[in-house]
Amino acid sequence: MKNRTAPIAPSRGTMITASVITAVAIGLVPVGGAFAADTTAAPTSVSAATGLTPSAVLAGTPWETTGAVDQDGNEVALTDDAVVNFVGWAYYKTDGTFTMYNLDDTPKMQGDWSVSADGSERTLVAKDAAGEVLFERTVPITELTAEEFTYRVVPDETDPSVFYDIIHTPTDHPEPVTEAPVDGDDSNADADASDAAAADAAEDAGATTDEELAETGVNGPVAAVIAGIVALLGGAAVYATRVVRRRHA
Numbered sequence: 001m002k003n004r005t006a007p008i009a010p011s012r013g014t015m016i017t018a019s020v021i022t023a024v025a026i027g028l029v030p031v032g033g034a035f036a037a038d039t040t041a042a043p044t045s046v047s048a049a050t051g052l053t054p055s056a057v058l059a060g061t062p063w064e065t066t067g068a069v070d071q072d073g074n075e076v077a078l079t080d081d082a083v084v085n086f087v088g089w090a091y092y093k094t095d096g097t098f099t100m101y102n103l104d105d106t107p108k109m110q111g112d113w114s115v116s117a118d119g120s121e122r123t124l125v126a127k128d129a130a131g132e133v134l135f136e137r138t139v140p141i142t143e144l145t146a147e148e149f150t151y152r153v154v155p156d157e158t159d160p161s162v163f164y165d166i167i168h169t170p171t172d173h174p175e176p177v178t179e180a181p182v183d184g185d186d187s188n189a190d191a192d193a194s195d196a197a198a199a200d201a202a203e204d205a206g207a208t209t210d211e212e213l214a215e216t217g218v219n220g221p222v223a224a225v226i227a228g229i230v231a232l233l234g235g236a237a238v239y240a241t242r243v244v245r246r247r248h249a
Helices: 012-028 054-058 186-204 210-216 220-248
Strands: 063-070 089-092 097-101 107-115 121-127 133-144 149-153 164-170
Touching: 054 107, 054 133, 107 133
Parallel strands: none
Antiparallel strands: 063 089, 063 164, 089 097, 097 107, 107 121, 121 133, 133 149, 149 164
């Protein structure tokens, strides 16, 4: 019989070394082949904790802008020019439409909204009152939970290192009503008073005495006509008197 050489089993140390090398190699390969650094943090998952989709979470409550931070984590005042245009009340409807208002309840914009399935982006399609598209804007979401909604604004797309995170929290602020006031609304009180004054002035136009005309001034042309007639009558009377005197002379 021929002697067979038994295969040499790799030592335990060799196996560990190979495993370490493999793990390191896997860690060095970027997922998806993306090598560029991304300044957008992955949004917080909401479906795992609540069973809701990102869209359902966003539409689940009205939102108020309550803070802003820059790329260095510094707080930015909501009145700062860099973020003031993103501040207000936001109402995302379940039918895919939205309305936004400034903090003083004045209308800001309206249109359609959507959130990507993974909750990483929010898209707005702003429209005018006639439904015409004004602009479309997509921003990355950095946080989306039932307690916070934060998206990122990059002022200059060529320099993504400078950005602002706009923070929103749930609010019970009712959506402002911007319709015209209905009949009986107290906001029409001043207008009603002005109308009453105008009506009084119109009644004054019927004044007939010289004193009333002088006080109201509304019938100035009428007064002038009357004065002219009086002058003509006076002149006629003087002329008639002279004629009579000549006949008796």
